[in-house]
Amino acid sequence: MKRFFIGLTIVIILGLFVGTGYFLYQKSEEPPIIYETDTPFKTDIIKKTIATGSIVPRKEVALKSQVSGVVEKLYLEEGAQVKIGDLVAKIKIIPNVVALNNAQAQLQTAKINFDNSEKELKRQKELFDEKVISEFDYNQFLLDFNLRKQEVEAAENNLELIKEGSSQKTGNVSNLVRSTVNGMILDIPVKEGTFIIESNTFNEGTSIASVADMSEMIFEGKVDESEVGKINVGMDLSLSVGAIEGVIFNAKLEFISPKGESDEGAIKFDIKAAVDLKEEYFLRAGYSATADIILQKASDVLAIKESNLIFEGDDIFVEVRTGEQQFERRQVKTGLSDGINIQIAEGLTEEEVIKKL
Incomplete structure (x- = not known):
């Protein structure tokens, strides 16, 4: 046991x-190593650069008043379509006290001179009828009378313009703001009761409204200095508008600024491109957009993932499968790359399998 x-x-x-x-x-x-594989494929390869910016009207006009005062009435709202001459706003004139007093004094002086001239003309007319003075002397008093009469009319018109913004003689109404272009009202930055300043030689004046032609839009953006040398006027752009997802708008590059500006430490150049509008979509002024500028394009070419390439000096290789989990290194020639896919010009066929790196 x-x-x-x-x-x-x-x-x-x-x-x-x-x-x-x-x-x-x-x-x-x-454990045995199992390599993943990949295959060449046909695709379009596009080399592009990106510019960020916004969509704006090509023509936008700010409407301003010819007189200072207070906005008495706004006749239209943002989004309204206007034509040249359409009434947008009315300005209530608040006369300048000094200018008003001067105008009243000028009118009073002109009336006094006119009354004196009228009395003197009557006296000289009697003398002329009695053959006491010559016709030449009489015409001098008649001319003075007409001049004094004209001074009174001018003083009255000046006073009326200061008080009302218009005169009966000219019929011009300077306190009415009218559209100077055809288009859509984009913005009315003032409200009824807002005090405004007139536009003149020394002052830009207060904007009453901005009007733009929304049927002609452009893309305004910036391109980095490292990319600006690769683009030219006439290139095609593909615009992605942030507010309209999944829709691409075509555009044509038409301007590249000759001078760069510093933007967050980098030198960037302004560009402009004419946008090809689509009837089913309304592009609002100020939409942010991203433009893809096509530098080069290769259509329907053989390509692989760029990460599957092996670089040794100036030579480029891939590992081609020769058997089950067996690969051999082969030199290839490449073409255009978009950073993800790269064109294979020589060295591979579409039927071959390569090692995935």
Whole structure:
């Protein structure tokens, strides 16, 4: 019995040794490496640069008043379509006290001179009828009378213009703001009751409204100095508008600024492009947009992922599958790249399989 237990103990110990050895052997063996593969494919490769900016009308005009005063009435709202001459606002003139007093004094002086001239003309007319003075002398007093009469009319018109912004003689109404172009009212920055300043030689004046032709829009953006040398006027742009997802608008580059400006530490150049509008979409002024400027394009070419290339000096290689998990290195010639896909000009066919790196 004792021998039986001894033998059983020996068997168990041997089994433990054998099991431990097998476990350690299995653990020491490296698992086989399985390489992932990829295949060449046909695609379009586009090399492009990106410009950020906004959509704005090509022509936008600010309407200003010819007189200072208070906005008495606004006749239209933002979004309204207007034509040349349409009434937009009426300005209530608040006369300048000094100018008003001067105009009243000038009118009073002109009336006094006119009355004196009229009396003198009547007296000289009697003398002329009695042949006491010559016709030449009489005409001098008649001329003075007409001049004094004209001074009174001019003073009255001047006073009326200062008080009302218009005169009966000229019929011009300077306190009415009318549209000078055809288009849409984009913005009315003032409200009824707002005090405004007239536009003149020395002052830009207060804007009453801005009007633009929304049928002709352009993209205004900026391009980094590292890319501006690669673009030219006439290039095609693809615009992605932030407010209209999934829709691409075509545009044609028509202006590149000859002078760059510093923007957050980088030199950037302004560009402009004419936008090809779509009838089903309304582009509002100020929409942010991103422009893809196509520098080069290759259509329907054989390509692979650029990450699958092996670079050694000036040579470029890929690893082509020759058997099950067997690959050989092969030199290839590449073409256009968009940063993700790269054109394979020579060295591969569409049917071959390459190692994925």
